[in-house]
Amino acid sequence: MTLISLTGLGVTLGAPLFQDLTFSLAKGDRLGLVAANGRGKSTLLRCLADRLEPSAGRIVRARGLRTALVRQDNPDALLPLTLRAVALDGLPADTRDWEAWRADVTLDELAVPDDLRDRPLAELSGGWRRMAQLARARVAEPDLLLLDEPTNHLDLERIAGLEAWIAGLPGDMALIVASHDRAFLDAVTTRTLFLRERGSQLYALPFSPARQALAKADAATARRHAADLQEAAKLRRQAAKLNNIGINSGSDLLQVKTRQLKARAERIEEAAQPAHRELSAGTVRLSDGGAHVRALLVLDGAEVGTPDGRPLFRTGRLAIAPGDRVVVLGANGAGKSRLLAAVASAVEGMPAPGFWAAGSIVPGICDQELTRLDRDRTPFELVAGRFEIGDQRARSLLAGAGVGLDLQVRPVAALSGGQRARLAMLVLRLQRPNFYMLDEPTNHLDIEGQEALEAELCAREAACLLVSHDRRFVENVGNRFWRIEGKRLIELDGPPG
Structure with missing residues (x-):
């Protein structure tokens, strides 16, 4: 049975995102949605959820179709609510009193600990906020579940749990997943739609074999x-x-x-039809500033805790030298981001006990919320005003990073998540660091951007301390692995199994 069908669908928001898109979705379909940053994935999901009117074409929905959308971001209105209250919000208001048990059953399915359920969302990590949104969508028992970058902020264990949870959904529930997580797409989808401005391509294959088929078609x-x-x-x-x-x-x-x-x-x-050239949101290029000391960073019995002083774990004696690409692993809330924040303080001249940083370090820091980008300033101001490269060169670099001339003079807050991530990478490149501290750098990068970042990091002798839950990225970049385990930070013998 067809749940939803699109005919000649197109959306133009300033410029065309996609056009003449035609496909249908049946009960039980598992569709992966793939495109470069800013090419319309979230927009298409909003159209399917009936939250945005397309510019052209039509969408036909089965009578009574129930659709639930899990957005990339967390709506501000949900942040004061407890995790349980967010899950309950997925139920109709007039049934919540006697169907509240559904929320707890759904939270059990998602393995949300009891002690987190009555805490406000604003106090929880990005991973648990994501679980709350998933519960809110699932409790409504939709016929079609739309997931926009569902693995963002989830640790590897929670991603594996999410894959198992999706596998356990009712067999007739349809699913569309917009994601840049290649391993996740392979695990949970059976069809792949490559969304393009013209000539979108649909394959009855998971992502990896579909991408190979697409490459052959483009070559032909x-x-x-x-x-x-x-x-x-x-x-x-x-x-x-x-x-x-x-x-x-x-x-x-x-x-x-x-x-x-x-x-x-x-x-x-x-x-004559030219081959499609994926205009990703820009080329990710970093730079190696060089380092000539044996150790750039030493941790010696350092304690890492929460902002309010609650201890999370203690390190042994660990060091990072030029060329080390250290991946920090651990569950959501274990303290990975807190470790990177403590290291950032140390390299910026404010070390806590147990942290030592070489004076030759030139840091390149990118946190997962991209807070080091002043959202009130324009991209042009951030680049031309900070680096002595000239106005024309600044405009050219920004355009190469996927920030067009019209966006260069608008506040950073107006950029998409992917565009902000590309801008952050450009700023890092211009800083010429020799020690990168990257917290979930692939969260908003498209697949081409991820692969470019992987290649750049691996080609450099710069050191890198990074947190990522993208399995392909971890496998391709990391050459050392630390894990937070039992209140200790330990080094693994090799990549995690």
């Missing part, structure tokens, strides 16, 4: 395009030769033939 399109242009060029050469002969001989027939050849060449050129 590129070959056809090249052949078509060669044929058009050949016709134009023939037309030019006949035109010269016709002028010299005064033959009207050759003049007619010349016009026919030119017309054929024009038709071929107009019909």
